[in-house]
Amino acid sequence: MERLWRVIPVVVTAFAAAFIGWMIQMLRLSWTRNDSWGFTVTVASVVIPIFLVFVWLAVYVMWGIAREGLRENRPGDPAPPRPRPGGTP
Amino acid sequence: MARWGMVIDLDRCTGCQACVVTCKAENNVPVVTPREAQRGRLMLWMTVIPEVEGEFPRVRARFTPRPCMQCDHPPCVKVCPVQAMTKSPEGTVSHVFARCIGCRFCVQACPYGVTYFNWQAPTWPKDLREALNPDFAIRPTGVVEMCDFCHHRLQHAREEARADGREVRGEGEYVPACVQACPARALIFGDLDDPNTAASNLAHSPRAFRMLEDLGTSPKVYYLKEG
Amino acid sequence: MQTTHPQAFDGDDVLFAPVLRTGRGFYTAAVFLLAVAAWGAYAYTYQLRYGLGVTGLNRPVAWGFYIVNFVFFIGISHAGTLISAILRLCNAEWRRPITRAAETITVLVLFFGLGSIIIDLGRPDRLFYVMQYGRLQSPLLWDVTSITTYLTASTLYLYLPLIPDLALLRDRARGWRRQLYTAISLGWRGTPEQHRRLERGISVMAVLVIPIAVSVHTVVSWVFSMTLQPMWKSTIFGPYFVTGAIFSGMAALIIAMAAVRRAYHLENYLKPVHFNSLALLLLTMSLLWFYFTFAEHLTAYYGGELAEGAVLFAKVTGPYAPEFWAMVVLNLVIPLAIMANRRTRTVAGIVTASASVLVGMWLERYLIVVPTLANPRLPYARGLYSPTWVEWSITAGAFALFILLYMVFTKLFPIISIWEVREGRERGIQEAYERIESYLPTPTPGTQPSGRVPGVGAAVPSH
Numbered sequence: 190m191e192r193l194w195r196v197i198p199v200v201v202t203a204f205a206a207a208f209i210g211w212m213i214q215m216l217r218l219s220w221t222r223n224d225s226w227g228f229t230v231t232v233a234s235v236v237i238p239i240f241l242v243f244v245w246l247a248v249y250v251m252w253g254i255a256r257e258g259l260r261e262n263r264p265g266d267p268a269p270p271r272p273r274p275g276g277t278p
Numbered sequence: 279m280a281r282w283g284m285v286i287d288l289d290r291c292t293g294c295q296a297c298v299v300t301c302k303a304e305n306n307v308p309v310v311t312p313r314e315a316q317r318g319r320l321m322l323w324m325t326v327i328p329e330v331e332g333e334f335p336r337v338r339a340r341f342t343p344r345p346c347m348q349c350d351h352p353p354c355v356k357v358c359p360v361q362a363m364t365k366s367p368e369g370t371v372s373h374v375f376a377r378c379i380g381c382r383f384c385v386q387a388c389p390y391g392v393t394y395f396n397w398q399a400p401t402w403p404k405d406l407r408e409a410l411n412p413d414f415a416i417r418p419t420g421v422v423e424m425c426d427f428c429h430h431r432l433q434h435a436r437e438e439a440r441a442d443g444r445e446v447r448g449e450g451e452y453v454p455a456c457v458q459a460c461p462a463r464a465l466i467f468g469d470l471d472d473p474n475t476a477a478s479n480l481a482h483s484p485r486a487f488r489m490l491e492d493l494g495t496s497p498k499v500y501y502l503k504e505g
Numbered sequence: 506m507q508t509t510h511p512q513a514f515d516g517d518d519v520l521f522a523p524v525l526r527t528g529r530g531f532y533t534a535a536v537f538l539l540a541v542a543a544w545g546a547y548a549y550t551y552q553l554r555y556g557l558g559v560t561g562l563n564r565p566v567a568w569g570f571y572i573v574n575f576v577f578f579i580g581i582s583h584a585g586t587l588i589s590a591i592l593r594l595c596n597a598e599w600r601r602p603i604t605r606a607a608e609t610i611t612v613l614v615l616f617f618g619l620g621s622i623i624i625d626l627g628r629p630d631r632l633f634y635v636m637q638y639g640r641l642q643s644p645l646l647w648d649v650t651s652i653t654t655y656l657t658a659s660t661l662y663l664y665l666p667l668i669p670d671l672a673l674l675r676d677r678a679r680g681w682r683r684q685l686y687t688a689i690s691l692g693w694r695g696t697p698e699q700h701r702r703l704e705r706g707i708s709v710m711a712v713l714v715i716p717i718a719v720s721v722h723t724v725v726s727w728v729f730s731m732t733l734q735p736m737w738k739s740t741i742f743g744p745y746f747v748t749g750a751i752f753s754g755m756a757a758l759i760i761a762m763a764a765v766r767r768a769y770h771l772e773n774y775l776k777p778v779h780f781n782s783l784a785l786l787l788l789t790m791s792l793l794w795f796y797f798t799f800a801e802h803l804t805a806y807y808g809g810e811l812a813e814g815a816v817l818f819a820k821v822t823g824p825y826a827p828e829f830w831a832m833v834v835l836n837l838v839i840p841l842a843i844m845a846n847r848r849t850r851t852v853a854g855i856v857t858a859s860a861s862v863l864v865g866m867w868l869e870r871y872l873i874v875v876p877t878l879a880n881p882r883l884p885y886a887r888g889l890y891s892p893t894w895v896e897w898s899i900t901a902g903a904f905a906l907f908i909l910l911y912m913v914f915t916k917l918f919p920i921i922s923i924w925e926v927r928e929g930r931e932r933g934i935q936e937a938y939e940r941i942e943s944y945l946p947t948p949t950p951g952t953q954p955s956g957r958v959p960g961v962g963a964a965v966p967s968h
Contacts, residue, residue, distance in 0.1 A: 193688035225642035232641045250706035258692015318563030318888045359643040360634045380627020385567045387732045397558035419556040420627030
């Protein structure tokens, strides 16, 4: 199960890469066909940075949290959840 | 390069609808049942709009043939998400049926309403089915179609001209089916950039106007006002 | 403050209860909704087999219910992420129990927005052509781009604040649920480093999501206003659509909150004060919506252009008049009558007003799409539109499936953000006092000393 912690950020990054790839494909088409280059560049240059932020989110936040979850306990860490009286429903 | 355009002399149009019938036969436009036609599914790439003006006894009927306006700034081409609607270097707007995803954005964008959607699989009565034009593809259900100035006829003319080692002549060699069929010679077709063609001369006549000219679509179909 | 609420940890049991226990009522509702959704799916396969001809669409009304649903669903999506992000950025403390419910609406309903476009396509089998041959001059692709961005952002924005709650559930659940929560809680242990990264992620997303959300509905409106059609070609369509979107989204949020409150006994978390605050926002949006509607129609009337006039009078006095005036009553008169009055602004009253707004806003989308198409610029090819059973079934199926997915979500994840409510108890109260104090003029030396006001801590309601 712990392996899946890595899968989620990888999936997010892969999706962002696919989307950016699509944008590049449309830029390429627009260039080769000489078709509405201005629109294509404008939209792509707005959207690609947003997806780079999602990549940052996957790497810094998600991967970072998962890495913290895997490392050894350190003094000062919160105690593991205490068992609840009466057991779990 | 030629810039093909059409001039429609409203003074000559008798409203006989020969252009409408020829267009349907030439381009294999599907036939719908009267019930479907009542529901607004009639498909006529070329149509004649009848208008009745005035009250009795001063009534007059007016007929306006309406092909695709073949705009120089076509709104349908702009909005197509997959480049199915395209404008050729010669300025003719045509539609690639095999590419169309059926979103019908071009139908909304066209202020003239010349784009038609295939609501159902195309059907023809048996004898019409046998008379389908082999030069032109049949469209599947779920795609848009529209007049493209009989592009397949241009291809024929071009092949013949190429065999002689020359360009297609600006007049006479390539005409859409509706122009060929008009018994009143109300439709005139030719290269608008060639000053020697009748079409380009008539397009500059003081009687000439274009439909919804103020929208800025710059159609290549000119009308000649009734005198 | 932590010591003031020693029982806080166990006090939130009612929030875990829906996830850990499921009653008969849930299954009854789920089976019913599934049946409606299945009927909608059957209608769609029927449409796939026989083409769009089985719908009531025609020439000139080539866009109908599906596009109306598309605009409506995308509008509903503004309930969540946008409202939640704005409230988070404004430090509105009352947001804590409602953000999750709102964000869930966004993520789920966006799939139905995108789905509506696909249902509307004549050739859904060629959908991949949009990837292969896409061209960004088409406003339809602006839509695809911005909705995909919004969907990704909203999903991440829903997921990030969910991580600590998933860890709480992981420590309580058993069996496959435990496996699931372990897998998707990213090993959350609540270390300071994890908190720091999570909170940075959330605050970046809260800022980023607002322009994305505004852009989404602006772009939806541009699908219409980029054309030359009368009463579509309007410069205010962008803000008009965004306003309508937030308006309908809030109404959907209020109804969803009332439903989970009733079903899962969350009266102690979703209090009348939350409904009251949302009702005041809804009231504001209602007036703003009316302002835009009025401006839009008055300019068309006064200019008196023939093509616009045809559409306008079709709406106001013509064949669409019943829908038009119903829209005005449902979107303005009823919400105003109920919510402007303190006595009727009860939870029941607010929910009634919200239901009225939802219906009214659907009608508004309908009245934007259909009358313009039915009255094109050239006066031939006029037509009316009456949907067939296929459109009704697919629409009903979409709504049923949305409600079902929302219900299933509440069964898998806590619909109220537990850790954020706790954070509110532990940190929020203190922060709010300090913030309010910082608004006030600094006391001159010699008078009342600054710091906590004596006795304030005792006024805090204990749980």
